[in-house]
Amino acid sequence: MLKYQNISTSILEFLRRQIVSGKIQGGERLIENKLSVELGVSRPPLRETFRILQNESLVRTIPRIGTFVTELSSSDFNQICDLRIMVECFAVQQLKSIEKKELPELEKIVETQNLVQIPKKFIDDEQKYSLFWKFANFHLQLVESANNSYLTHWYRGLSSNIARYQYLFFFQPGAIAKDLKDHTKMLALIQSGQLDEAENLLKAHLEYQRIKLMKTLSRVEKANINVKAH
Structure with missing residues (x-):
């Protein structure tokens, strides 16, 4: 459980940093399969990360379409x-x-x-x-x-x-x-x-x-x- 939490925290910090710094820009889609391979992690911690980022208004999830970084406005x-x-x-x-x-x-x-x-x-x-x-x-x-x-x-x-x-x-x-x-x-x-x-x-x-x-x-x-x- 501790290992899972550490992985989730690392993914969250990484994606949050990428979004805040503009490396991942507003409107860009976060593709679960692609990120899973790139970061070497399974989907559950990624989904948990998306949920937290959505609560922080950094991303928005559209059912059956995908998760996108919210645009600066x-x-x-x-x-x-x-x-x-x-x-x-x-x-x-x-x-x-x-x-x-x-x-x-x-x-x-x-x-x-x-x-x-x-x-x-x-x-x-x-x-x-x-x-x-x-x-x-x-x-x-x-x-x-x-x-x-x-x-x-x-x-x-x-x-x-x-x-x-x-x-x-x-x-x-x-x-x-x-x-x-x-x-x-x-x-x-x-x-x-x-x-x-x-x-x-x-x-x-x-x-x-x-x-x-x-x-x-x-x-x-x-x-x-x-x-x-x-």
Whole structure:
């Protein structure tokens, strides 16, 4: 049983990484037989992986047709932004209500971000993905810091879908520097008890991502329409 769980976890992490990083693109079909051969696994753990990915809104299964990676869309992203602002700002409000200023796990993340050397050229996709999560984890840890297990559980369920859009934003010119600046300042504001200012910065931070990515997604959607038309 333990071996089966390890196989399932490995497949899940692999496919999730491929989808989040865009190696497997939206609209692409996940062919069970093909993946079974390529990954050297049986179908049961693959089916379990598809079920989890569907719960995370990364894939959709059409009965008797197949399983497809969900396409990135400006409409979905806009709704995700609204949810992120609501949930992450609520987490900051919770920190204010419980007067919590010490956030050691968030401090570690920001410290790591400040020590990271951004390569001029990435060796491979694994290096890019690893760097990405060093920054993306800030927002998940911020929510976890509010000590609301239900909120954390819900946000974790959405985090992989959020990550697809974050990944698209993260490697745009100036995005990493802005993330580093905003995360560092946000933490400092929380630690000094300036929670209203931290919340305002968080809103501005997420709205900035929304504006930048909506332009990118609009171009992606137009390109997809042109491809389908031909």
